[in-house]
Amino acid sequence: MTISSPSRPYLDGKKLNKIEQNKAAKDGLLVGPEIEKFAEIGWEQVDETDLQLRLKWYGMFWRPKTPGQFMLRLRVPNGVLSAQQLRVVASIVERYGESGSCDITTRQNLQLRGVLLNDLPEILKRLKEAGLSSIQSGFDNPRNVTGNPLAGIDPHEIVDTRPYTTELQNFLTNNCQGNPDYSNLPRKWNTAVAGAKDNFLLHNDIVFHPVEHNGEMGFGVWIGGILSSQMNAYAIPLNAWVKPNEICRMTDAVISLWRDNGERDKRPKGRFRLYLDSVGIDAFRSDVEQIFGPLTPDPGSVFATEPRSHYGLHPQKQEGLSFAGLHVPVGRLTAQDLQDLATASLQYGSGEVRLTEDQNVIVVGLPAEAIEAFKADPLVQRFPLEPGTLAAGTVSCTGNTYCSFGLTNTKDQALTIAQELDQELNLPEEVKIHWTGCPNTCGQAFMGAIGLTGTKAKNSEGVMGEGYMLTTGGSQGENPTVGEVKQKAIPADQIKTVLKDLLVEQFGATAKT
Structure with a gap:
């Protein structure tokens, strides 16, 4: 497919900030045919805007902290990966030695670190052969489509989300060839499909939640979830119900209204929820009807009290099979970890793993006769089935080790403190502690009981x-809340003491003897 420069009348007459001017001058997808040339001439010779901005349309992120070593973000719809795909990713990471690593993200996705630009053409080719892509995975594009990590194997699922997350990805990215209709959004866009009552996904821009209407299974539509430096709020109901074959058309109606009318001058104001609030939910619903047609009222989704824990061994809906939820400390994987996960999934299970939004891994399809051998595998000692209570609830963004926005070293600090507090405290139940290195809140701090x-x-x-702002009270479930700010500037070297006191005072922790 040849991507030509699209006509964008929705930009006519608008005041555009510098980033928007660059996007209007040359669509990010247009650097695709130039990647071979970029690889030949080297990153030092690439136009600065192509290098630092437009390559993000192909998942390739310039990192000022490691010049020449890029981060490559993939697309993994619903977080489903085969053993072969894991091996391909492992071989890419392995090439870069100590500079290479892989992070599980809070969107059931993978980010590879240490990638060199001269390798990108071959990497993209290998990813495509493996059924993976990095297209439109960064910046002002539709991000990885998330769903139930237990889709298809969940005894409690209402619908299998995999067909829908794949359909939405193909729609938004033109079957991973690049979709100019959605390649110049005011900001990023997050899409999700829930498959069970406890799939908490209301932090997304659009969420499809399964619910019956007149005996037919379809989806209630929720819109406007946002976690950002400007605002933190969960999605609200559009009061619309759609049939399964209408999810892409509904997504287009919602996203195109924002694309055509959203803020493009003051960049922090560009997120969809801020546009939605400026219009009002009733007026926006009327605007959607003008595009989509008459809307069927949502009969109302039912949410579980709180999300399930995936840790440990659990029966699948398929008789005689189990899935195993493994804890990956702060989501960081090496090339060897990826290879070992692939091997374990083939040796003990169905040859497939799932990624979760809390940065962990699920190995699926374990027959009863393989359970004991699996539990004894060295992989399970590295990535335990039953992690410490503090470690279990810890989520962390990349932090300033690699990210230029990061103000703190979140991953190392989160990992160290979780390990130390697990040795010092007894905690009655898991507490979600979300670490994020900057106000962009990729670590979803406001969703955590502690942020x-x-x-x-x-x-x-x-x-x-380095320091941290402390929030408490974030929750996920039938009555979700976002965290409230309690302290604005705690020095990093005091965070452990503050957390320890907080866990004792508010979460029932006691000192180990």
């Missing part, structure tokens, strides 16, 4: 350094 957002703070000696 830590990177900032700057003075230590006891008055020296400015």
Whole structure:
């Protein structure tokens, strides 16, 4: 497919910030045919805007902290990966030695680190052969489509989300060839499909939640979830119900209204929820009807009290089979980890793994006779079935080790503190602690019972350094809440003490003897 420069009348007459001007001058998808040339001439010779902006349309992120070593974000709809796909990813990461690694993201996705631009053409070819893609996985594009990590094997599922997440990905990306209709959005766009009552996905821009209407299974539509530096709020009901074959048409109606009318001058104001609030939900619903047609009222979705834990061994809906939820500390994987996961999935299970939004892995299709051998495998010692209570609930963004936006070293600090507190405290149940290195909140801090957002703070000696804003009260379930700010600037070297006191005072933790 040849992607030509699209006509975009919705930009006519609008005041555009610098980023929008660059996007209007040359669509990000148009660098695709130039990637071979970029690889030949080297990153130092590539136009700066192509290098630092437009390559993100192909998942390739320039990182000022590691010049020449890029981050490559994939697309893994519903977080489903085969053993062969894991091996392909492992071989890519392995090429870069100590500079290479792989992170599970909070969108059931993978990000590869240390990637070199001269390898990108071959990497994209190998990904395509493996049924993977990185197209439109970054910046102002529709991001990875998420769903129930237990889709198809969940005894409690209402619908299998895999066909729908794949359909939406293919629709939004033109079957991973690049879709100019959605390649110049005001900001990023998040899409999700719930498959069970406890699939909490209301932090997305659009969420399809399964519910029956007059005996027919379809989806209630929720819109406007946002976690950002400007606002943190969960999605609200559009009061619309769609048939399964209408989810793409509904997505187009909602996303195109925002694409054509959203803010493109003041970039922090560009997110969909801010546009939705400026219009009002009733007026926006009327606008959707003008495009989609008359809307069927939503009969009302039912949510579970709280999300299930995937850790440990659990029966699948298929008789005699189980799935195993493994804890991957702060989502960080090496090439060897990826190979070992692939091997274990083939040796003990069906040859497939699932990624979760809390940055962990599920191995599926384990027959009863394989369970004991699986439990004894060295992989399960590295990635335990039953992690420590603090480690179990810990989620972390990349942090400033690689990300230029990061103000703090979240992954290392989160991992160290979780391990130490698990040794020092007894905790009656898992507590969600979300770490994010900056106000962009990729670590979803406001969703955590405890949230830590990177900032700057003075230590006891008055020296400015790494610090965190503390939020508490975030929850997921039938009555979800976003966290509230409790302290604005805690020095990083005091965070462990603050967390320990908080866990004792509010979450029933007691000291281990």
